[in-house]
Amino acid sequence: MNCAGIKEVLESAVAAGEVVGAVGLVTDAEGTRCCETAGMRDLEKGTAMTEDTVFCIASMTKPITAIAVLMMVDEGRLALDDSLAKYLPEFRKLKDERGRMVEVTLRECLSHTSGMSDLELEEEDECRVLGDLVPRILAKPVKFEPGTKWEYCQTSINMAAHVVEVLSGMGFADFLEERIFAKLGMGETGFYPDAGRIERLCPVYARDGDGWTKTSHDWVTHGRLAGEDRFPKANAGLFSTAGDYARFCRCLLNEGRGVISGESYREFSTVQTGELETGFTPGNGWGLGCAITREPQGVTGPLSVGTFGHGGLYGTQGWIDPVRKRADILMLQRSDFENADGSEIRRMFHEAAAL
Numbered sequence: 354m355n356c357a358g359i360k361e362v363l364e365s366a367v368a369a370g371e372v373v374g375a376v377g378l379v380t381d382a383e384g385t386r387c388c389e390t391a392g393m394r395d396l397e398k399g400t401a402m403t404e405d406t407v408f409c410i411a412s413m414t415k416p417i418t419a420i421a422v423l424m425m426v427d428e429g430r431l432a433l434d435d436s437l438a439k440y441l442p443e444f445r446k447l448k449d450e451r452g453r454m455v456e457v458t459l460r461e462c463l464s465h466t467s468g469m470s471d472l473e474l475e476e477e478d479e480c481r482v483l484g485d486l487v488p489r490i491l492a493k494p495v496k497f498e499p500g501t502k503w504e505y506c507q508t509s510i511n512m513a514a515h516v517v518e519v520l521s522g523m524g525f526a527d528f529l530e531e532r533i534f535a536k537l538g539m540g541e542t543g544f545y546p547d548a549g550r551i552e553r554l555c556p557v558y559a560r561d562g563d564g565w566t567k568t569s570h571d572w573v574t575h576g577r578l579a580g581e582d583r584f585p586k587a588n589a590g591l592f593s594t595a596g597d598y599a600r601f602c603r604c605l606l607n608e609g610r611g612v613i614s615g616e617s618y619r620e621f622s623t624v625q626t627g628e629l630e631t632g633f634t635p636g637n638g639w640g641l642g643c644a645i646t647r648e649p650q651g652v653t654g655p656l657s658v659g660t661f662g663h664g665g666l667y668g669t670q671g672w673i674d675p676v677r678k679r680a681d682i683l684m685l686q687r688s689d690f691e692n693a694d695g696s697e698i699r700r701m702f703h704e705a706a707a708l
Contacts, residue, residue: 356387358705363391366698372668373558373565374402375685375698378595379706381678382606385599387706394555396565407546407554407592408684409570411665414591415510416621417601419463419642420609421517421528423617430520433460433620433641440516443487450494459516461499462509463641464625468497471507478575480584483515483525503631503639507588510642514587526585533612537600542593544585550592551579557667559689568688572666589666595684598671602680605661605673622661622675633664633694644694652700655707664694672703681706 359377366372374392378385390402425431431440437457438444447455447469461467470493472486480486490508497504514525521528526544534542546554558565570578573590577583604611609618624638624645631639636648646653646660653660657676664670668690670683683702690696 355705355708356389358708359387359702360389360391362698362701362705363389366701367392370560370563371696371698372685372687374406374555375683376402376404376406376408376595377702377706378599378682378684380599380603380606380680380682382603384603385596386679388595394553396558397556397567402555403553404596405541405553405594406684407541407550407594408669408686409554409557409573409665409667410591410593410598410669410671410684411573411589411667413593413598413663413665413669413671414587414589415642416605416661416663416671417529417533417591417642418510418514418587419621419640420533420613421525422459422463422513423609423613423621423641424532425517425520426620427614427617431459431516433463434458437462437512437516440519441487441512443491444512446491448494449498450496455495455499457495457499457509459513460625460641462506462513464639465503465506465509465631466500466626466629467506467509468495468499468502468504469506469509469512470494470496474572474575477584481582483511483518483584483587485584486511487515503626503629505632510588511584511586514585524585525587526581529585533601536612537604539593539597539600541597542591542601544590544592545581546578546592548579554578554592555684555686557686557688559687570667595682598682598684599680602671602673602682606675606678606680622659622673633692652695652703654700655703664699666693668693668696668698670694670699670702677707679706 378388662672
């Protein structure tokens with residue numbers, strides 16, 4: 354494990370103006386093997402980056418949501434090929450652009466092949482619970498026949514989480530806290546950071562000429578960071594630390610042991626999209642709530658075939674390599690990457706971690 358090399362990668366990315374600060378962590382199935390920091394957490398406050406910095410992990414929430422659904426599978430409460438309408442009867446009214454009824458399965462919801470339309474941020478602003486999304490989603494047509502195309506979809510992930518709420522009788526935030534985070538010791542992870550975590554929260558930055566300007570987490574928080582009067586965004590709403598997310602990754606390095614069954618782990622980490630063209634970097638297929646590396650190349654070049662994980666809107670990354678039996682976690686907050694999954698710092702971090 355080249356910890357010095359990881360430190361150098363992070364410091365060079367800060368020096369090159371690619372990021373304000375970052376945390377890079379590598380873990381195996383037993384524990385953290387390397388955790389390095391560089392740069393600043395908060396430029397205005399003059400606060401250096403630390404290992405316990407809290408980040409908005411955005412779409413790195415999606416794999417956790419998929420695990421929650423698979424817990425319901427293991428309990429015999431649902432099957433992945435069940436229709437969404439079986440558990441959310443309102444979806445019997447889901448239609449395509451020609452007004453024809455459309456049936457979407459939970460498997461399609463989790464693999465981004467549902468064809469469902471996403472909502473505008475302003476529409477989501479009005480929603481206080483996941484159920485509030487339903488009529489707004491149904492007002493929009495399905496864009497293609499489910500299963501025939503891959504298109505990244507936020508609403509389908511949120512509706513899969515809403516099914517978990519219906520079946521468990523718990524709000525999704527409470528379900529994750531009780532059934533996953535408490536079990537794995539993830540005390541720093543949640544949708545609604547408390548005052549202590551907000552104090553350690555890394556702001557989001559964007560390039561401004563030769564410097565940086567502070568932006569916001571508003572796409573995730575709707576301007577209500579401290580409040581719980583916003584729905585638990587199962588597609589992108591979690592906040593966490595590198596060390597806490599490493600606990601989730603270690604669970605997956607141990608094939609989900611203690612959280613999901615071996616069969617559910619195999620479903621989770623198996624390509625569900627066949628030969629469909631998928632994003633966000635070349636050579637990927639998609640499993641359940643995560644991308645899977647089929648043909649390592651470019652930014653995924655240092656990873657093994659079958660590596661799975663997800664990136665986040667603001668540049669965070671979490672990837673589990675079942676061949677090398679390690680996970681690479683990169684935490685930073687930048688809002689103007691052209692493609693956060695294809696960033697130079699991600700490529701260099703994976704390369705250093707592989708040495």
